Amino acid sequence: MDGKHVMLQAPINTGSEYYNYKNFFSIVLFALVAANYHLLYADVGSQGRISDCGIFKNSKLWKKLQDNSLIIPRPKPLPGRERMTPYVILADIAFALHENVMKPYAGVYEKGTKEKTFNYRLSRVRQVVENCFGILTSVFRVLRKPMLLGPEKASVIVLTTIFLRNYLR
Secondary structure (H helix, E strand, O other): OEEEEEEEOOOOOOOOOOEOOOOOEEEEEEEEEOOOOOEEEEEEEEEOOOOHHHHHHOOHHHHHHHOOOOOOOOOEEOOOOOOEEOOOEEOOOOOOOEOOEEOOOOOOOOOOOHHHHHHHHHHHHHHHHHHHHHHHHHHOHHHOOOEOOOHHHHHHHHHHHHHHHHHHO
8 A cells, every 4th residue: 555646736725735745736645556456445635745644544444454344364374384474455664563554674674684675575565556556647647747626626536547447457
């Protein structure tokens, strides 16, 4: 899971609400993407100043994780192992750890250590969500430049691109 800033023209009478750390106005597309590039969950329209973790903590996805109503398979041992391993959502360092949310180790580790190897492999797998955002942007060019719309209408357009992309898959 990750977030993508969708650039907007400065919304009227919003001050810095939609101004993000990248120095432009935006809404956030927060998405959970499967390994086959299928968008499983999307939350669109949060103000650009809010972090990905903040959006996640206020999402229906988080609420379902908390009350165990999200349909996640029961933990199973990995092939050739006995220890039970839970199914997890992969996230970046900005997110909090949870039984079903895995993030990289914080800090800098020397080459060859277990932590460095884990972080590298986690990063490689997380490229799926970044690639998915890139595909979405390349197919739907409206996402390439600032939208000259208010946040509500821009959110509808972004959600439409997600539905169309999943349909076209």
